[in-house]
Amino acid sequence: MNSDIEKVLVSEKEIDETIQRLGKELTQEYRDKNPLFVCVLRGAAMFMMDLVKSLDFKMEYDFMDVSSYGGENTITTGDVRIIKDLDTPVRDRDVVIVEDIIDTGYTLDRLVELFESRHAKSIKMVSFLDKPARRVKHVDVDYIGVKIPDEFVVGYGMDYDEHYRNLPYVGVLKPEVYTTK
Numbered sequence: 001m002n003s004d005i006e007k008v009l010v011s012e013k014e015i016d017e018t019i020q021r022l023g024k025e026l027t028q029e030y031r032d033k034n035p036l037f038v039c040v041l042r043g044a045a046m047f048m049m050d051l052v053k054s055l056d057f058k059m060e061y062d063f064m065d066v067s068s069y070g071g072e073n074t075i076t077t078g079d080v081r082i083i084k085d086l087d088t089p090v091r092d093r094d095v096v097i098v099e100d101i102i103d104t105g106y107t108l109d110r111l112v113e114l115f116e117s118r119h120a121k122s123i124k125m126v127s128f129l130d131k132p133a134r135r136v137k138h139v140d141v142d143y144i145g146v147k148i149p150d151e152f153v154v155g156y157g158m159d160y161d162e163h164y165r166n167l168p169y170v171g172v173l174k175p176e177v178y179t180t181k
């Protein structure tokens, strides 16, 4: 295990099992709809790539980069900025927004509003992690991987100051990692 990690919250095995379950649920709903899966960069990239491999039906995917957390800051501002937009039109498409984590809800709330204004046919959300204790915006996430307690997590795509995204599990950092930076 990485020496900066205090504890593992979601193991590689649990990640695999969660992906398989979500893949089955999404297949039930989308197998005949040619949906557009929208990956919210950068955190959701690893989850998205595993998730789409568990889907055996016609679909497309695209990427969008939005950000509300900057640098070493672990507090969201609620100001969600679009850094890279989609290349694919969403009008009349069944859109599935793919997130690594829903925390305050600002990001997903803003994206739903955006895709509604672009006349998507339907909009659903899948988030690998859900941290309900921190919700500010009420958002109904349709597919949730794992609910976690109110702790700042890293790994499986998620970062602290751009590091730890490559860890194959989700963990919590040792407190001294923050204090010695």
Ligand SMILES: O=P(O)(O)OC[C@H]1O[C@H](OP(=O)(O)OP(=O)(O)O)[C@H](O)[C@@H]1O
Residues within 6 Å of the ligand: 040, 041, 042, 043, 044, 066, 067, 068, 069, 076, 099, 100, 101, 102, 103, 104, 105, 106, 107, 108, 158, 159
């Ligand atoms: O529910 P919220 O409070 O809005 O938090 C969730 C968002 O925060 C993180 O993104 P971040 O802005 O850190 O960018 P990143 O994906 O590039 O790490 C995460 O990937 C989600 O997109």
Ligand code: HPA
Residues within 6 Å of the ligand: 069, 101, 103, 151, 152, 153, 154, 158, 159, 160
């Ligand atoms: O706990 C978290 N870790 C990393 N990125 C995040 N973005 C929102 N919450 C988190």
